[in-house]
Amino acid sequence: MTTPTPTPTPPPGPTPAPSLAAALAALEDVAVGAGVDATTARHEGESLAATVAEPSRGAFVDWCAETGRPTSAEAFQDAASRGRRYRAAPTASMSLLATTGSTHAPAYAAALGDVALAAAGLGTPDPRATGNAATAAAAQLSEPGGPGVRPAAPTLGEEVTDSLLQQLSVVQRRLAGLGSPLSAPIAGPPTGPTGGSPLATAPAAPEPPVGSEPAPEVPRRSVEELLAELDGLVGLADVKAEIHRQAAVLRVEGLRAEAGLKAATITRHLVFNGNPGTGKTTVARLVAGIYQALGLLSKGQLVEVDRSELVAGYLGQTAMKTAEVVASAAGGVLFIDEAYSLSGDQYGREAIDTLVKEMEDRRDDLVVIVAGYPLPMAVFISENPGLASRFRTTIDFADYTDDELVRIFAVMAAGAEYDAAEPVLARLRDVLAGVQRGPTFGNARHVRNLLEAAIGRHAWRLREVDAPTLEQLRTLDVDDLDAPAELLAPAVEVPAGVVDIVPPEPEPEPEPDREETP
Structure with missing residues (x-):
């Protein structure tokens, strides 16, 4: 058989x-x-x-x-x-x-x-x-x-x-x-x-056997390492110089306090002025690490929020919502993007008042960085004495040049495990040369949008390849940058205050729930 x-x-x-x-x-x-x-x-x-x-x-x-x-x-x-x-x-x-x-x-x-x-x-x-x-x-x-x-x-x-x-x-x-x-x-x-x-x-490290020595903690980065990473960023020469100065001042003040000398009260909160995509969030994250390494913050995390995450739909709820967000940032940095959007209405004022109180209550273990366009931010800070007394240091983020944007594109592509050869970067320079600049130009955000569009076209180009090789999966072509026109336009809305710095009209107050009406 x-x-x-x-x-x-x-x-x-x-x-x-x-x-x-x-x-x-x-x-x-x-x-x-x-x-x-x-x-x-x-x-x-x-x-x-x-x-x-x-x-x-x-x-x-x-x-x-x-x-x-x-x-x-x-x-x-x-x-x-x-x-x-x-x-x-x-x-x-x-x-x-x-x-x-x-x-x-x-x-x-x-x-x-x-x-x-x-x-x-x-x-x-x-x-x-x-x-x-x-x-x-x-x-x-x-x-x-x-x-x-x-x-x-x-x-x-x-x-x-x-x-x-x-x-x-x-x-x-x-x-x-x-x-x-x-x-x-x-x-x-x-x-x-x-x-x-x-x-x-990619699992977490396994638990050590009972009775064994615990795994050593990963050492936190030093101030020198974080400043070196800051220096490695593309462009931002003036920003780097100011952060170095801030780090030096705070370090010396810490040493004076340890020596028992009288130390001046230095506000650590910062204002970041600049157009979209100029590296404000990236620098804020490094600032959080630097302050933690200097012993000014216990954790050093960055919590990034905007108006929608601070303001609630009803008066009274905004204070609780803002306080919860601040509590999540305790020990680190609270980064409020487009902070000027809190101006001009009673809900935003409630968030600002709560923020000022929380900053005072947590002044020893919290740093707040507010960011946005220069003119609206100046109006925002001047509208509230509590903000003006706490935000005394302003750092301006200049727009990137075309060469800097090309370098940023190459770094982003490498970080996503894609290869962008010189012909691709040359095509990118041509694309950038035809983009109109202005207060709503997205800078690094714009080239990230271009990269995402190129990755999408790359995937579409390989849609009929049954078994793409590793090289094919990695390599971007010049044609991948020929994205549709809607992808090449800056995907940034013009916020209130860029053209006209008058605060926006107050939002209509929603009707209270009938059950809660006296």
Whole structure:
């Protein structure tokens, strides 16, 4: 009797991208293990997912379903607006984990990367969503301090960053609409040892056996290291000089206090003036680390917010909401972008009054940095005596030159594991030469939008390649920069006060709930 020949088992391929609901649940699990509030982690993940999926038609329907919300385009857009900063910088929780040297930082970054990947498949897949996912995941895998910096967190090896390439090839198959299953083998670096999603295979350091010596803590960076990182940023010569001066003054004052000498009262709060994309958030993150290294702050994390995260819908609720945000920044830096938007109405005034009180109550372990356009910021500071007495140092951020923007593009591309050769950079110079500059020009934000569009066109270009090679997955072509006109326009709205610095009209006060009416 002839023994039948067994059917060979095909080699396992990469696991399909997880659903957004599954990715968010995994993020919450990692957060709990890392000591991060699960609700905060989910909020970050939902915002990250919304900003990644924003270009995809109908994405808000899938996003609402995956997050368990009633279908609402408004809720989706609100989350996308909050999450746009995560396409260029780590989330607040990710920043805190990396700043404190937590061994859970790699796993949290990996979970955020999975959220970004899952979001790229919401709605009708769009190449721009692929670009958003690539740069957002790279931002989470980067060390606080700027785009393109390779992660220094423990156990965050090459398999994590390289896996981003393989994940994007999964998205490319989705874009192509091919009949092959998403789990088909793909050329590229191997998956993690568990055979699951590669980004999910960057676990936190294992718990040491009972009775063994605890793992040594990751040393925090020194002032010299942080200042060296500041000096390594593109451009910003005047900003660097002022931060160096501030660090020197604060260091000497600390030494005088230790020696028992009388120390002058120096306000540590700062005003950052500048157009969008001029590096204000990046420098704020470094300032947080510098102040922590000087012993002025206990944690050194950066919490970035805008008006929507400080102001509530009813009078009385704004004070509580603002106080909660300030409490989350205690021990670090609270960075308020477009702070001038708090001027001109009773809700904003309530937030400002609460902020001033909290700054006084937490003056020994909190630094506040407010940022925005120069003229509106001058009006904002002058409107409240409490602000004027606390924000005495203003740092101006100049616009980048074309050469500096090209260098920033190259750094961002390398941070997202893409290769942009000189012909691509030459094409970028031509594109930048044709862009009209003004107060709403996005600077580094503009070239990030160009990079995201190029990554999306790159994915679309490879949609019919069944097994793209590693080189193909990495290499951007000149044609990838020929994005549609709507992607080349600065995606920055003109805020109130840029053309006319008169504060905006007060928002109408909503009607109180009838149950609460006396």
